[in-house]
Amino acid sequence: MNQSWQPSASIETLRKRAALLHQIRVFFAQRKVLEVETPALSSHTITDPYLEAMHTLHTQVGAFTSSKLYLQTSPEYAMKRLLAAGSGDIFQLCKAFRDDEVGRIHNPEFTILEWYRIGFSLQHLIDEVGSLLMATLKVEAVNQSSYSVLFERHLAFNPLEVDLPSLFEICAKLGLQDYVGSLRANLADDENTHASVLLKDSILQVLFSTHIESLIGIDYPTVVVDFPASQASLATLHENGRTANRFEVYYKGIELANGFDELTDAQSQHLRFAQDNQKRSVLGLSIKPIDMHFMAALFSGLPQCAGVALGVDRLLMLALQKNTIEEVMSFSQRNC
Amino acid sequence: MANYSTNEFKAGLKIMMDGEPCNILENEYVKPGKGQAFNRTKIRKLVSGKTLEKTWRSGETVEAADVMDTDLAYLYTDGEFWHFMNNETFEQIAADQKAVGDNVKWLVENDVCTLTLFNGSPIVVTPPNFVEIEIVETDPGLKGDTAGTGGKPATLSTGAVVRVPLFVQKGEVVKVDTRSGEYASRAQK
Numbered sequence: 001m002n003q004s005w006q007p008s009a010s011i012e013t014l015r016k017r018a019a020l021l022h023q024i025r026v027f028f029a030q031r032k033v034l035e036v037e038t039p040a041l042s043s044h045t046i047t048d049p050y051l052e053a054m055h056t057l058h059t060q061v062g063a064f065t066s067s068k069l070y071l072q073t074s075p076e077y078a079m080k081r082l083l084a085a086g087s088g089d090i091f092q093l094c095k096a097f098r099d100d101e102v103g104r105i106h107n108p109e110f111t112i113l114e115w116y117r118i119g120f121s122l123q124h125l126i127d128e129v130g131s132l133l134m135a136t137l138k139v140e141a142v143n144q145s146s147y148s149v150l151f152e153r154h155l156a157f158n159p160l161e162v163d164l165p166s167l168f169e170i171c172a173k174l175g176l177q178d179y180v181g182s183l184r185a186n187l188a189d190d191e192n193t194h195a196s197v198l199l200k201d202s203i204l205q206v207l208f209s210t211h212i213e214s215l216i217g218i219d220y221p222t223v224v225v226d227f228p229a230s231q232a233s234l235a236t237l238h239e240n241g242r243t244a245n246r247f248e249v250y251y252k253g254i255e256l257a258n259g260f261d262e263l264t265d266a267q268s269q270h271l272r273f274a275q276d277n278q279k280r281s282v283l284g285l286s287i288k289p290i291d292m293h294f295m296a297a298l299f300s301g302l303p304q305c306a307g308v309a310l311g312v313d314r315l316l317m318l319a320l321q322k323n324t325i326e327e328v329m330s331f332s333q334r335n336c
Numbered sequence: 337m338a339n340y341s342t343n344e345f346k347a348g349l350k351i352m353m354d355g356e357p358c359n360i361l362e363n364e365y366v367k368p369g370k371g372q373a374f375n376r377t378k379i380r381k382l383v384s385g386k387t388l389e390k391t392w393r394s395g396e397t398v399e400a401a402d403v404m405d406t407d408l409a410y411l412y413t414d415g416e417f418w419h420f421m422n423n424e425t426f427e428q429i430a431a432d433q434k435a436v437g438d439n440v441k442w443l444v445e446n447d448v449c450t451l452t453l454f455n456g457s458p459i460v461v462t463p464p465n466f467v468e469i470e471i472v473e474t475d476p477g478l479k480g481d482t483a484g485t486g487g488k489p490a491t492l493s494t495g496a497v498v499r500v501p502l503f504v505q506k507g508e509v510v511k512v513d514t515r516s517g518e519y520a521s522r523a524q525k
Contacts, residue, residue, distance in 0.1 A: 050369050100343075100373075103365030175390075182393040183372065205371025206391060231370045255368065283372075 004335050008326040013316075017328060020136060020316055021093060024113060027132055033089040033115060038078030040095060044291035045070035046077075047276035048233070049198065049283055052099040054108070071097035074309050075114050076234065077294040080262070083116055083305060084297035091115035093312065104324050105254055105314060107332050113315075116307040122245050122261040125306035126223050129249060129257055132310075133221050137251070137319050145216065146226040147243075151204075154212050159204050160228055160242050164196055167203050179206065188284035194275070195282050197230050204228070217250035224248050234269070235260035249310075251318055259308030266298035338400040342375045342392050350382075350403035353390070357382045357401035357454045365394065382452060383434075383459050403454050410443050418443065418461070420451060431458040441496035442467050442514045463514045468523040469494055470509045487519070 009017070025035065045053040053073050057066040072078070074096050082090055096112040117125055130142040151159040157170060171180045183202055187195050216222040225247045229237050232244030245261035263269050273290045280287060316328040326332035340351060345363040352358070359380045367373040373394035380387045382403065392398075408420035408429060417430035418440070429451060435458045436443070442463035443449070452460040474490035487499040490510070498512055500519045509523035 048369070050367075050372060098367075101365075101367050103367075106365060106367055175388075179374070179391045179393060182396050186372075186393060186395075202371035205368050206374055209366055209368060209374075210376065210391060227370075233370075258369075 006335075007330045008332045008334065009328050009330055013320060013322070013328055014330060016320060017316055020312070020319065023136060024093065024132070024312075027135065028091045028115065031089075031128075033091045033117070034087065036079065036082060036087065036090045036092050037094065038072075038075045038082070038092065040072050040097075041069040042072055042078070042291070043067070043069060044077075044293070045288055046073055047273045047280065047288045047290065048073075049276055049279040049285065052285075054097045054099045073098050074112055076307070076309070077291055079114060079116060079307070080302055081294060081297040083118070084300055084302045089115075089117050102333050105317070107313065107325050107329060109333070109336070110325070111312040112309055113312050114307065114309040116262070116305050118303050118305045120306040122225075122247065122259070122306050125259055125308060126225070126247055129259065129308055129310070130221075130223070133249070133251075133256075133315075136315060137221065139220050142221045142223060142249075143217075144223040144225060147208075147224055147228065148226060150212050150216065150224065151207075154215055155207060162200075164200060167200060170207070171203060174207075174211070176203075176206065176210075186284075187282055192278070192282045194279045198279055198282060201228070201230055213250060213255075214253050217252060221249050221251040221256065224250060232263075232272070233260065234263050234272075236263050247308075254314050254318060255311075256314055256318070257308055257310040259306065262302065262305050262307050264298065264302040264304060266295060269298055270295060339397040340400050341397050342394050345375055345377060345392075350401040351379075352399040352401045353379065353381070356384065357403045357459065359403075361387065367394075382454065401454065403452060403459075405450050405452050407448050408451050409446055409448050412445065413443075420449065420458075420461075423448070429453075429458060431461050435459050436461045439463050439514070441492075441494050442469075442512075443494060444469060465513060465515060466511055466520060467514055468509050468511050469496065471500070471504065471506050474500065474504070474506050476505065 051073050053070045055068050055070045058069050059066040075092050075094055079090060079092060092114050094112060095109055097109050101108050133139065133142055148158055148160055151157060168180060171177055180203060183199060226243040227246045229242055229244050232246060235244045235246040237244055247259045248255055249257040277287045313325050313328050317325055320328065322328055326334065340349060345360055347360055347362060349360045350357055351360065359382055360377055361380055362378040364376045366376060375392045375394055377390050378387060379390055409423050411419040411421050417432060418436050419428055419430050421428045431451060439461050444467050447464055447467060450462040451458045469492040471490045472493050475488055487501050489497050490500040491497050498517060498519050500510060504510060504522060511520040511523050513520050
């Protein structure tokens, strides 16, 4: 008999999943962080060059046209609008959607935990993430390392100072020359000033994934800090101008969380969105309109805060020592 | 020739790389969000048998290898080629020394082996997991010895040398695991 209707997680795992969600809610209730819900659908989406949103159409009865609505890739913009409106500390447990993401640790629809703490420094938030991980993963400690130190330790070069020709040489020695060739061939406009930044970030990322990730976060989760400024996303820059106030958490080869000291300056944010779109065009991707509701909220004033997003499915995978994300989901993309 | 995109990558897919047919052993899709998505693969080159790791940009395409596995019974060797037959169609295929390789020592007449064909020609011959072969040479064991005290070497009729328990004697047929080259048991009569 066909068994493809069956859930990919066992009922026992689903009980543990419910317990984890409860544990997370208790964690934030004790810290007086307000649980919020924001819409999964939005008229606008992100401009990231490396993330694609899914979308759907909304049609009113009798209407001649449909409006396009994007499924959120994370609840970040809507939550920041609540922060700008005076919500205070907030957290959300919700579904997020990312196109083209299927694999051992990827599912196009997944559960995200995102929270924002007003007046927190980045280190203060890292410590809070550590507390949550120690409680949920039953680990005694969390390590911390800087992005540059990890590259110097495992690959013997400084990622902030290295130039492209040296990076190409390093890749050739590591047998990645075909990969780099393919990256270069894929640039729609390799004369563009953004092209070299895109190439460098993609190469650093692949080196990080193939030569560093498996060597960190083995016994304890590792928090990586001080990413290059070009990977700042929505984080502020360090006063040195070269690194971003961003952190990521790695455990057993899996990226688990991504946090920022949130950029509150509307002008700088607008410039980053514009740069993102220029990068998208270099990659031959469509330009995404900038979310004006989000921009208006920033112009009205976002309080200084630190925020982080954490993959709940991955957290459960690691807590239960499961090998694939679908083992902790009731139904994955395979039979949803 | 057909092409595969990286999103079709999975264990068992046969692709061409450096002019050689290869088998994908493992594939992992990585989408870090800070750089382009990529696929990390572990690949076995089917002719040389070498395994290697390779990183692909997601969305890249690669030529498919015209490779198929077929189950054929081993017939005989003429010294230059090893001849196999499809038990249903009676079609015969000859494999050369390179394709047979070290597995020559596990070839038993009428055993069904897996032949990997590339463009119709055999490149790898894989014997069954277990084969039964007669011992043609081994020292007489001590009387009263039972299983597992290190054993002794025994030469089989195909030329293979395996360690067998001391109580197993010349002329007996033994069952051997071809993947490890280890003695499994005496053959059932």
